[in-house]
């Protein structure tokens with residue numbers, strides 16, 4: 017797949033939005049593009065064999081004009097190495113700023129990570145915990161419930177969030193601070209519905225897009241690229257709305273089941289065999305075949321840079337719900353727009369995660385907790401409004417949804433900035 021610089025992509029998206037908003041001032045554009053602060057950290061860990069290993073970690077705080085920085089922490093080793101990851105974290109922090117703004121969540125944008133692949137490297141539980149707590153101790157001075165609130169991302173879970181919260185709490189003199197991080201397990205201050213949030217939010221977006229396009233969800237065919245949290249819950253909730261999943265993939269390969277499969281059945285298979293490949297009744301296909309399968313709904317739920325211009329030309333879907341961050345390259349957008357494919361851009365499609373993170377933080381701040389349905393309903397209202405606002409901007413300016421979502425988001429951040437101005 018094409019390897020393009022993710023921060024260049026993020027920069028282009030801000031510039032495109034500025035063009036539509038009529039912002040000519042280069043200083044203002046730079047203000048919106050550049051992160052406020054970027055930390056690159058040495059994270060030394062005593063490994064089980066007694067040797068020290070030094071990892072590299074990051075926390076990027078992009079913008080906090082609308083509220084505290086917010087965004088995940090990923091453990092990952094992208095192909096381009098540490099240098100590439102640095103750019104990736106910067107881009108992802110910028111996307112968090114726009115993601116919060118597009119669904120009108122009063123938070124800013126941040127992102128962090130450690131250059132490590134715990135799956136490939138088979139780190140022990142002890143090594144993982146020492147790595148996480150060491151990293152937490154290093155970012156402790158810049159995070160906090162009113163400053164910067166991390167969350168899970170690629171290869172991090174509630175376990176890491178708990179360890180980060182616990183390290184932070186202990187370092188601040190046992191000052192109970194569950195709101196310093198979200199995506200926590202329920203017993204330590206997590207929110208109901210947070211675990212399904214990204215997929216559920218994506219399904220709400222797809223449902224609204226289908227209404228706009230007058231496509232019936234009953235029997236609509238769904239292709240899931242990736243079979244992690246975001247894509248499986250997208251699939252499960254679409255299934256509940258009447259749709260039918262027909263293809264899926266993971267890092268080991270892609271499969272097609274023309275007559276459709278139940279997501280839970282494929283999950284059970286993957287849990288047993290470690291991959292979706294080999295699922296009874298399925299045919300193995302290539303990644304390109306998966307993406308270009310004829311269907312109504314395509315859910316790219318894996319990593320970035322999956323849909324390039326050449327794939328975009330061959331796509332046969334009607335709606336794309338970007339469960340992953342940055343799955344589509346900028347070169348593909350005009351092609352998709354021309355083909356009238358309704359793209360629900362990542363900052364909107366996968367914002368269910370941060371929406372419910374926000375609600376988790378609110379519950380932590382109140383010390384009072386809502387039911388699953390209350391949380392899901394609040395998220396639904398933010399996300400549906402975000403989709404409708406995006407669609408009407410796209411119609412008004414005759415631009416694609418990605419640009420429209422950015423116009424909405426950049427406009428909102430700008431408004432907050434203009435109220436405050438620069439100080440000192």
Ligand code: GLU
Nearest residue numbers: 087088167169369370373
């Ligand atoms: N990592 C998720 C994202 O990229 C969630 C972020 C959050 O909940 O703060 O949207």
